[in-house]
Amino acid sequence: MYTEHFGLKMLPFENVPDPVFFFDEGEHARIRQRITESLKAGRGLVVVTGSIGSGKTTLSQMIKSYFSSKLQLIWMAMPPVNRMDLYMFIARELGLTPSSTETVFVINEIRDALLKINSEDGKCMIIIDESHMIADDVLDAIRILNNLEEGSLKLIQILLLGQDELMDIIKRPEMEPFRQRIATLEMIGKMDTDRIKKYVSHRIQIAGGDDSIFSETGWEALCKAFGSGNTPRTINSLCDKSLNIAFERGKNAVDVDDIYDVAKGMGLSREVFHYRLELMKKGKDATSTKEHDPVKDETSPSAPLLTGDVDVTSTSSPDISKIDRKSLKIPLLVLFVSIVTFIMSISSYCDTSGSSSIMTCLQQLFF
Template identity: 30%
Template sequence: MYEKYYNLSTGPFHNTPNPRFFFETEQHREALAKLEYTVRNKRGFALITGDIGSGKTTLTRTLARRLGTDAKIAMISNTRVSPDQLLRLIAEEFGIEISPNADKATVLSQFRRFVQNQHAVGRTVVLIIDEGQCLSIDDFEEVRLLTNLESETDKMLQLLILGQPELRDILKHPRLAPLIQRIVMYTHLKPMSFDDTTRYIAFRLVRASGDRPEVDFSREALDVIFRYSKGVPRLINLVCDNALLVGYSNDTRLIDSSIVTRAISEMMPNFDGFATETNSFADEPSVEQEIDHGRRL
């Protein structure tokens, strides 16, 4: 709604994992390069952890885009099916047709044929499990069946597991040792630094403007955004989106700290959940004072 006012052709801070808006901080660039290497060279499995909104899904969407038709990719996300149904779900995601009454052995053999066929036409088969912390030990054991198949088929199946930090504890289970031993790449995505946060905001504004964005963020505004978001991209997006809205409704293209603090105060109900979830690294109180100040404006 404010896009035209700031000379933008689309919303710059949508919270969607859109590869077009992928911003390469050093750690994101490195993680992406390692992932691509792992998949293209059929090295084995990769694990990426990070707090909510740190960029895990965006990273893998960007990877998928880079791989293009060189890979056949299935992404399983927020999975809450029974272990029995998991293999079937994965097969469906790959577009393998499975008859409703096929047993597990049949599903596996169809999967094997699929992987071999893809390999024959030069494609790597990549299974991405997103929100892996939602899977149980039993679920991961089912996934392991596919990975056994992977060894039979000469590493034709690549597995990327993404999840919140607690996923590490789930994967420590002894039953999953055979799976974990095959992990060749592990990265934990940390929040962005202040400098990266600033560049991230500028990057997304430029990306969203076909031309030149007509908006400025003051240094103080960036300070408040960083202190509130702690450098978590999802939170940066939320604050910036609201700040642009407040700027627009006040007919100003200069986003200063008072605009940002007002934006934050107006989205407080929305924010409480995030604040507690990110509390482990969100403990600077001074923003609260600024929010109060924002309310008084």
């Protein structure tokens, strides 16, 4: 394991929703603050969307930690199939055994249980993950649950987490009644390169390390790989694999070579390749230190690493005159065949035209 090699107390880039590693800066901090304030104020329905791996689940874990032990949390990893499944699941989580499966009776029992929780200064919150897979029937049930109130206070706080497709669902015209009841709507975007560097540094420090486990070229290559921005999950994967490769190679820091080798397998190598090529032309060390070998040569982003030294000042090139002579052979042959064919066609025409001479035939043909 590379943790001991790099002086880390724990793995810094595991793709699990751990609030300890939550990056509470920038957009994530702003969204976390808005959602927490909305839920604490009892405003009701909150919707958060974002692409795969954008940190929605980690965000929800962080939000949960802000509430007291009096919070009655109901967590659903997937949305239920229909509205009755949702009602019955909530009822069971609240310790209820509904005497009837009629919707109105189940909702009344849920309301009574929620009133009791709130009377004891408690809160009830339901979190539904993967909500982009939710059925319209269930969304309508959530709308009804959101209508359960005591004065101006919502009896149950609802947090829906889903991929960007969830936004497409709630934008449909028929979803207007549901859309009007959303208290807070947030969209998590990709991290830009500046935030990516801060994010990676943050996780390394939480794990007990420092920024030196990535060399100067390693940091730059990391930014090149994510030039158009990316999500925490992808960033974690690249960093974790790069650290593992650097460890296997006995290096003290991750450099451009390690980042590039991992980026190739993730489809992120194009800009890293050009950066390595630039370093090679300048004759710079991949690690920016004297302990490591220079950047090796290659001819394309997908080419394997070469182990031989490269003379970047070499001016040798193929004999251009030989290439030109070879390239002319085929066009000249085609031209010769075309001329012969043309002459034979004219001769055949003149033979069948009954002309008294070749000149007469040509005059008839062209004039």
